[in-house]
Amino acid sequence: MLKKELRIILISLAVSFVLTAAKFLAYMLTHSVAILSDALESIINVVAGAFASYSIYLAGKPKDENHPYGHGKVEFFSIGFEGAMIFFAGILILVKAVQYFIFPQELHKVESGLWLLGGTTLANLILGLYLRRSGKQLNSLTISGNGQHIMTDVYSSLGLIIALVVIHFTGWHWLDPAVSIVMGVLILINGYRLMRRSISGLMDETDMQVVDRVIRVLSANRGHNWIDMHNMRTQQYGNNYHIDCHITLPYYLELSEVHDEVKRVEELVSKEFENGETECFIHTDPCIPICCHYCLKAECPVRSHPFTGEITWSRDNVLPNRKHGL
Structure with a gap:
């Protein structure tokens, strides 16, 4: 899987490099600040792709004594770095757009620039869809983040193409820096979202989708x-999942029986996340009399209270650090 991820990100890096060169050529032909904005954002694609290549290589390294949880968390650094670079590009684009409002420049060879920009947009669309699909299949934050960035580039390029067509037929040259400002704001928003996602991962923010999957598979079995x-x-680092929980079992079970119950939980969770590596840390608690009200064990030799009803597992009672009913 590691080789496949590296191959995908290297393809993205090579394509982004060629497309960036084409966009700068389009800027040199047209002198359009909006095209320059698009080209500046594409530079970020190249830099981010290079960093993503290294992060995927590092994330694939096995656990060691210094990194007992593996190296997958580097992916959060990768998307954070990409988000910061995108944010910086957005600031540069806004600054350049304001300069062109103050000192406007006439556009040249718009038709040639449009053909170049159209070709790069189509290539980016194919690349972005490929990265998003691959990131989802491989469960790779780095590839998904890179694909999200490429698709943002596609949308901004489409808006730019429309603006240049309007400028070509109307002569409204003020539209060029105006479109660049809109693009700059959208790029800033996209960069912020990636940085926010990075911070969430680095701060070990709970992924409720993972929690729901664990609850669902354990409830069903x-x-x-x-x-x-x-x-x-x-916690999720790359393709590595770490699941911690407490499970309440009858206090009179023998150690070997407790081990079998814990093993069963681990097997169910591992099967649910079979596309990655799963590690469970399960703490066992002995039951207490209050548990009798919702204990499903029909023939319990020590039941002290009658069964009143099953408690359905949900986020509300699985996430807190307390037995049900307390």
Whole structure:
């Protein structure tokens, strides 16, 4: 899988390099600040692609004594770096657009620039769709983030093409820096979103989609000894998943029986996330009398209270660090 991810990101890097050169050629032909804005953003594609290549290589390295949880967290640095670069490009674009408002320049060879820009946009569209699909299939944050950036480039280029066509037929040259300002704002927003996603990962913010998947698979295969599940915490680094939780079991089970129950939970979670590597840390709690009200074990030799009803597992009772009913 690592070789496939590297091959994909290297393809993205090579294509981005060629397309960036084509956009700068279009700028030299037309002197359009909007095209220059598009070209500046494409430079970020190249720089981010190079950084992403290294992050994928590092994320694929096995665990070691210094990195017992693996190296997958570097992907959050990768998308954070890309987001910061995009944000910086947006600022440069806004500054350049304001300069062109103050000191306007006449456009040249718009038709030639449009043909070049149209070709680069089509190539970027194909590349962006490929990266987004591959990122989803491989569950790679780096590839998905790169694909998101490429698709943003596509949308801004489409708007730019429309603006240049209007300028060509109307002579409204003020539209060139105006479009560049809009592009700059959109690029700033996209850069912020990527940085926000990076910070969330680095701060170990809970991914509720992962939590829901774990709850769903364990609820569907709930063992009669599994009295409750609580204090669940999930982390995802690249294709590595770390699931921590507490499970309440009958206090009279032997150690070998407790081990079998824990092993069953681990197997179910691993099967649910079979596209990656899963590691579970499960703490077992002994049941207490209050658990009898919702304990599913029909023939319990020590039941002290009658069964009143099953408690459905959800975020509300699985995430807090307390037994159900307390």
